[in-house]
Amino acid sequence: MCASCSSSFPAPGSKTDLEEGTVLTPRFNADGLVTCVTTDAASGELLMVAHMNAESLAKTLETGEAWYWSRSRGELWHKGATSGQIQTVVEMRIDCDQDALWLKVNVAGDGGCCHTGRRSCFYRKVDTTDGKASLVQA
């Protein structure tokens, strides 16, 4: 993680500042991450859930494209840099206690998002019709 970037954002203030304030003070967890939910700006479909550290959030704000932190690879992840599935940020929101972000994006390339080739990572429903949970294609 970029040492200088960890100080890119002011430290979180009081509960009132967090919830009602106008200053972006993300509450990064012990691993330096916030959760990021990404939806399709046009359809509203949930595409993926990922994580951002201070550096990826700063780069997302600077470039207008989604940068995440890949926990599996332990590196900054410019989504679409190799696949062409660049995510252009149409709107970014933050939640009440500033530990989760919501990106509404337009996806370039073939419009996909999931590494399995699907448009969304959430391609399976949890079915409980037989009283037992199983996964079915959505």
Place this chain on the structure above:
Amino acid sequence: MCASCSSSFPAPGSKTDLEEGTVLTPRFNADGLVTCVTTDAASGELLMVAHMNAESLAKTLETGEAWYWSRSRGELWHKGATSGQIQTVVEMRIDCDQDALWLKVNVAGDGGCCHTGRRSCFYRKVDTTDGKASLVQA
């Protein structure tokens, strides 16, 4: 966390099983949690991001209502039990690597979700029009 509940779900299998299988094998993190994204089933609006442990997931599947794990209170959290804002699950999805859930819900009571009184926890946009990030009411 309910010790017996941690064995409610089979252990995650291979990458192929996780991504293409029909067995629900959530990948709980080191704290025993998966991320849960909750949207309004009718409008598609993102309402909240929370966490579930095995017990809350099992209770959600059993009851058809959203149960989370409150990290701040360290306890099982039947959403709406005190506020009346019960979330009835219309559909549950899981992501490719089974470490994130998506609930589409109908909200009872006054239809709210956020503890600040708003309908959604994501009531502020991150604005960068002046080249500096600030938060504005959405």
